[in-house]
Amino acid sequence: MSTRSVTTAIRVLEAVAELQPVGLSELARAVDVPKATVQRVLVTLEELQWIERAKRDGGKWSIAVHAYAVTSRGSSGSRIRDVAIGPLSALQLETGETIHLAVPDELRMVVIERLDTPHVLRAFLALGSRIPMHASATGLAFLAYSSDEFVSVYLQHPLGASTPDTMVDPQEVRAELQVIRSRGYSINPGGLSSGITAIGAALISRELGPVGSISVSGPSSRITPDKFEEYGTAVAATARQISMALPG
Amino acid sequence: MSTRSVTTAIRVLEAVAELQPVGLSELARAVDVPKATVQRVLVTLEELQWIERAKRDGGKWSIAVHAYAVTSRGSSGSRIRDVAIGPLSALQLETGETIHLAVPDELRMVVIERLDTPHVLRAFLALGSRIPMHASATGLAFLAYSSDEFVSVYLQHPLGASTPDTMVDPQEVRAELQVIRSRGYSINPGGLSSGITAIGAALISRELGPVGSISVSGPSSRITPDKFEEYGTAVAATARQISMALPG
DNA sequence: GCCGATGGTTCATTAGATGGACCACTGTTG
DNA sequence: CAACAGTGGTCCATCTAATGAACCATCGGC
Structure with missing residues (x-):
């Protein structure tokens, strides 16, 4: 052909x-x-x-x-990155923690942008990292707003555990997605790296549905449960702001 | 063939x-x-x-x-990035300014990693940016430790001006390279973006020669001449540290 | 010495890439 | 509105050039 x-x-x-x-x-x-x-x-x-x-x-x-030089010049995420960078920067200043911007590629999330925290203790994800959806705040947020078909297909694949705290039971993941939808943001305590907690929200294009997601993450010692709501609403608000500015 | x-x-x-x-x-x-x-x-x-x-x-x-996901997974720079990330993180904390890690591709430098500043005023170079060697602190540092042949070839190409302050005279560039070699680090005030000053140093593998370079950059209002020496020695020290940890 | 790897090369066969010509469509212009 | 200059897209006869089995050279181990 x-x-x-x-x-x-x-x-x-x-x-x-x-x-x-x-x-x-x-x-x-x-x-x-x-x-x-x-x-x-x-x-x-x-x-x-x-x-x-x-x-x-x-x-x-x-x-x-x-x-790398060829493919990184732009990439479809680039337009997302362009509109996202401003709000993300504000979010970084507001929270003082590391911010990630990730987009889906097949069954993974790919980190395409990162804004760093000034803290000595840092959450670190190399640019270009490919991380499992069910093990990351970004991935879970993305899944929560994906179609049922996609979620079903995803959950049919074996769910590997990145840490002992990773959710590996499809039922459990499904329930968590429901929680995320009703809450508006995802929380992932130690599911991707032990000792790192992240809070994420999906970027949703009116035409295309979810196109990526963002997260704020840091050591679990700093991102304590009493901060979940504050950071969560901040992340969700930033995500909404970016979503509205998306080209689609 | x-x-x-x-x-x-x-x-x-x-x-x-x-x-x-x-x-x-x-x-x-x-x-x-x-x-x-x-x-x-x-x-x-x-x-x-x-x-x-x-x-x-x-x-x-x-x-x-x-x-992007395919090529960023690794890329020859990845080993460099792996050993560089720790020292770079320390340098970022020490200076509080944006740090870039760049490697050569043909006649350009490609930014493969960035650690940014928490400052509101940020020097921003998108990952994957391809920048001219003679117009950037990273590029100049790299050139300074490249072979004469390579420098000659490079300088035979027309030297475009990214800003009014970019060096475009081959003679001037050659002289500057000499200065960089004797000083140990490069200084580029506004040569790439107006209002941005950067200080760079080369990463040198004992076997392969220069393989990349690093830089600290920020608004010229913050990176003032009285800070050149402090930042310069810090950048050079970090570069040496990374160089020694390189696989080659 | 043999064995099982490795990287690398050759060359007859024919699969399949090529590219000129063609169609359908859209927007512009006199 | 007819002619035109663009656009994206498809066909298909020609013959280039991709294929892959068989081959060789080299290395390291036992």
């Missing part, structure tokens, strides 16, 4: 990203394509500066910065 | 990234490939979730989050 070689090339590229640093044979096995084909693809991608081989370490392959 | 269709596909992808949101005809012109071919590539890339078409706006193409 369409450009088989391109498809395999991209599949190889994604495999490199996932397994890096990785060698030829392992890649060929992972993608289930003959070595010779993978080899040609690798050389091509190298010429294009999208991947590079380690100088030592038997010349294993990794993604090159150029690939 | 190798996989022509893949090459054109990647060229199309890069063109989309650069011109997004962009339509079929414009793309075909940009990459100088028949519309029909571009069309097939676009459909393929869409199936792979690497690009997406706007719902409104005549269905123009943009890079999808998935592409």
